[in-house]
Amino acid sequence: MFDKIKEYDTLVIGAPVYWYTVSGLLKTFIDRLYMLPEAEVLNGKNLYLFAQGSGPDNGTVKSITFLANRLCTLMGMNLKGVYVDTADGRKTLSEMAI
Template identity: 45%
Template structure:
């Protein structure tokens, strides 16, 4: 066989192998993934709040129990909502150009009351909220975005353990004190918000 024909044959075999592998590789199954979970578009890099009260929802569900608890807690009070999952907040130590930690901080800076709501995952807050808190570590204090803001903490879970009910609000109270926020308290179930709601109303 001539040298050029051999080269063409090798290229054909190689090309067929590449095409076959592209179809069977787990890394090329975007079409399957897209069908079950639509690809999410990153949120804009600037957020303009319409109010001075910001509800940060750290749930993966836009209309889930955390959302319902937050809306009930804030009923009758004008507020903005920010879904943490809409923003790319990479892990502490990761530095990617499309990171949006600054966008979330900028939104917080515009508020004077911040309500953070999370579902209970594995006996504590959700991963996105934990990552957000970890990321504060690499920022200089005092942090303008947080200092002086009133912080209310909401959490709810299927059947949170007594340890969860104690230590998760404790973490948030520690964060508040580290970043010069005024910690106003926590509600740990939707039917257990009355006391914190009166604190909120007295402080609006």
């Protein structure tokens, strides 16, 4: 999969929300991506993160936005946006400064 990711300038990730943040599968993917010796090729790539689900407050949006910010900071990527479609139908878009 990493070979395919290297081919593109933009990475779009979609994930369900479990317990106020993204799924364990996405967290494992991020862990493995970070540990790759050639992960520096992600430097300068754009990231959009889409998530579906929510808790009773906006803690979910904050948690997912924090995760996306940290990932991009560590990997040298450009966070273009975080979109959370909440379980109760509210849609929240957290746009990052470009």
